[in-house]
Amino acid sequence: MINFQYLRTTSAKSALALLQKDKNSKFIAGGTNLIDLMKRGVTAPEKLIDINHVPLKQIELIGTKIHIGALATNSAVADHALIKEKLPLLSWALQAGASAQLRNVATVGGNMMQRTRCGYFYDTEMPCNKREAGSGCGALEGFNRMHAIFGTSDKCIAVHPSDMCVALVALDAEVVLLGPKGERKILFKDFHRLAGDTPQLDNNLKPDEMIVRVEIPLNNLAKHSYYLKVRDRASYAFALVSVAAGLELEDNKILSAHLAMGGVAHKPWRLTKAEEFLKGKEATEENFAQAAKLSMENAKGFGENNFKLKLAPNTIIEALNLAKRKA
Amino acid sequence: MENRILKDENDRVDGFLKVTGGAKYFAEYELPGLTYGVLVTSTITKGKITSLDTKAAEKAPGVIAVLSHLNKPSAPAYEQEGGSQMKIFYTDKIFYNGQPIAIVVANTFERATYAASLVKTSYAKEDFNTNLDKAIKDPKAKKLQGQPDYKRGVENAYKTAEIKIEQQYILPIETHNPMELHGIIADWRPANKVTVYAKTQGVKATQGTIANVFKIPIENIQVNSEFVGGGFGMGLKTWPLEIATVMASKHVGKPVKLVITRMQMFTMVGNRPTAIQKVGLGATKDGKLTGITHTAFGESATYENFTEGVVNMAKFMYQCDNVNTSYTIVPVDLGVPIWMRGPGEATGAFALESAIDEMAHELDMDPLDFRIKNDPEMDQQKNKPFSSKNIKEAYKLGAAKIGWSERKNKPGSLVEGPWQTGYGVSVGVFNANRGKASVKGTLKADGTLLLQSATSDIGPGTGTGMGLIASKLLNIPTNKITFELGDSSLPPAPSQGGSATLSTIGSAVNDVCLALKSTIAELAANSNMDATSNFVDVLKKNKLPSVEITKESQSGKERDNYSMYSFSIHFVQVKVHKLTGVVKVSKIVSVGDSGKIVSPKTARSQMVGGAVGGIGMALTEEAILDHRYGRYINNNFADYHVPVNADVPEIDVIFIDKPDFLVNPMGAKGMGEIALIGFSAAVANAVFNATGKRIRTLPITPDKILA
Structure with a gap:
């Protein structure tokens, strides 16, 4: 491993100051992805700033929003009574990710910041525009079974691997970022980016900013939500396709639908058209199927991932079926 | 090993050690002056190394040596012609991607890892193919008979049967990947004495391979492998990476430990290779098989051949007068495969039993x-x-x-x-299967039995099984029986593979126990004791601290019939x-x-x-x-x-x-x-x-x- 300097800090302010002082430094929290990237030679920060002792682990209801600190661990959030009661969808999405051991150290902020799991990104001997701009995309005509079908570019077809982020997008979360000029708040759906011509950029976090918390508005979805993750084994596998579904039902009428998909794009993929279609409709499998169909407009396969063109709508239908039944 | 029975006589004798962290695996041995090896691997699939720049690595902190084909660390057998082409550090040829091409030895693992990243290699690349299907379809690609063709009755009889099916079945590469990473600790001492702590399914096999490569007497080599964290077949061979480590220890005059990475587990220690098979079956309308044809292509390497029993089962598993099989191995530019649990037969059974x-x-x-x-x-x-x-x-x-x-x-x-x-x-x-093995048994006046054999335990519970065989024959509780294995100085035994250990070593345990029993009976008779006397009393009466017998055991003629x-x-x-x-x-x-x-x-x-x-x-x-x-x-x-x-x-x-x-x-x-x-x-x-x-x-x- 290439030598690096290790620093530890206890406040967000000092963490930010350290980050701004040195361009080639990185925050480390759980480190469940960053250490892998360093071992594989994908990244080699000169300084690691350990932020585990910065007090950003809160999980609390403030007014009509639930605030979750960037350093709350995935397991702490998933197991928290408030989350289980008010935002079960988020709890299930977290539990569908990684393994118990990883969830115990992985944090909310780290989960957002994790890089794609595309094999070409991790192998420095193979081309990857995300790792090395201009080197080409290995997946485009190679192994792309796990890859994106929405919002792709000819530079990159990688997917964002998070489950948590899919639920957060569906739940209209916001993310609070701290920079030199103080805090700014953006919609969670705008945090991650599409690859476009700059696949090396996963998100809109500025180099001198840090994630401090996410805020999730209370909703009426708890009774009818479901996180359905389709994967190659029952646990500890990234999604082929996942769907976060939340329905607000009155009798069998859909007052509002919240839908996002994972494993299909460079960012968590909100299904806005399907949501709009379902609003005011009866919660029937026919309507779910129509919503799923609408969701697939502009989807594109790259060979090995063509099956997702069928799996994705099927998963939307089944997630909606299960969310409806949940109660 | 410590024999600690937890509840009843059927308990795994090393279960307590394994669940409490007391079992010591090869990588856990701390030798004085231990150094650490890390491998540099090829990043192209086929061709030649044109330059290998090790200067920066050699100057890196803590680095003791960088060995490669440039300095050819001493291995006398590799200086001769013939044998496998994969003579590590004696060739500049690249046979597959991820092939070890150099070893960096340093005083810590981290320093060796860093220094290995500083080695810069240039290659002359050649065209390659790692795709079995492509090789099969390419008339110019080399194909070898993996097993003699077999025929009984009419060839391809299924084609004219009342009911027939003909289908193709494909298996991908599967890796052994036991939890424990592969590697070895080698300690080469003056006067060509070598001690290794290995992850092997056969301590005698590892000992023999090292003796052959380095041309030193077999008795100079001590191989220890008491606990193995899973093998599934990959420990049936002494791999180039192990030879490289012994070379390194010989070269630097210090013990060297090498533990490969999980990524290297995919390229350096074999796999269950891709296979493409066709099965044709013919039957009468009322369901009697009239023809079985099983044709298989399996992957092999360009530098070494690999075969397994892919088409064996078709020849005898079902009543059928017309059977023909063929098995072809196709060299591709990948590391050589090695038998993986149920080798060949597991591959073949997927095809045959799906077809049935x-x-x-x-x-x-x-x-x-x-x-x-x-x-x-x-x-x-x-x-x-x-x-x-x-x-x-x-x-x-x-x-x-x-x-x-x-x-x-x-x-x-x-x-x-x-x-x-x-x-x-x-x-x-x-x-x-049943092979030939020796076991030494020592009955002691303290009421215990020690059994020793140079066999292995990659997990199935060798010691437990052997203890139970001896316990029943000698009427000694299993907690008074110790079975020692994984040590090349013990009486010889074959490698643990092919489901043969219990049959092979167990038979020798059986023979030793019977011999001990009759020795005790003789001693009892000679000292005017009852023939059914307890062996402790008999030994004490004869003032003997113990009796020991070594027996070699193998099948008789029944195996031919x-x-x-x-x-x-x-x-x-x-x-x-x-x-x-x-x-x-x-x-x-x-x-x-x-x-x-x-x-x-x-x-x-x-x-x-x-x-x-x-x-x-x-x-x-x-x-x-x-x-x-x-x-x-x-x-x-x-x-x-x-x-x-x-x-x-x-x-x-x-x-x-x-x-x-x-x-x-x-x-x-x-x-x-x-x-x-x-x-x-x-x-x-x-x-x-x-x-x-x-x-x-x-x-x-x-x-x-x-x-």
């Missing part, structure tokens, strides 16, 4: 009835009777346990919401999700027809482990190559999917438990391989029964179900 199920479906017969109807009375290949075979009984027991009567012959009949349920069955079979096999039947229930294509194995019943069960707990564990491995082979495991680069895409445990607990239902294990004394004195046959062989076909057959979809390419992932 397909034929039963064509005939509209229950696949169990079809198998029973074609069950052979004798081995038609060898023209000999089976030493024992209780397969019909096994069919009945397993079918009852899984609830086979719930199964409908029409696929897709059992539906509950989005889930479709199906049942599948398959047979597994493997040679009931009978066909000896272990059998298994796997019953599987699956649930397949209509919309998502997810397959869940929901019930498993594995029946073992492997003679007398000597060690019930470890035998059950073997079957359970085989079923879990079978789920992986059937549903999740595939080492994926990008053939454009010759590099693996999913070479880590996040992306190469071995089954997790949530993939595994409760597993019922049933043993026929009838002794076969023709095989060995215990009447026990091996069962490590049969636990896995055939399992993947049972899953595929169950998936077909659930959905009507026949998946002929493993693993059965959701995309294939949805296709």
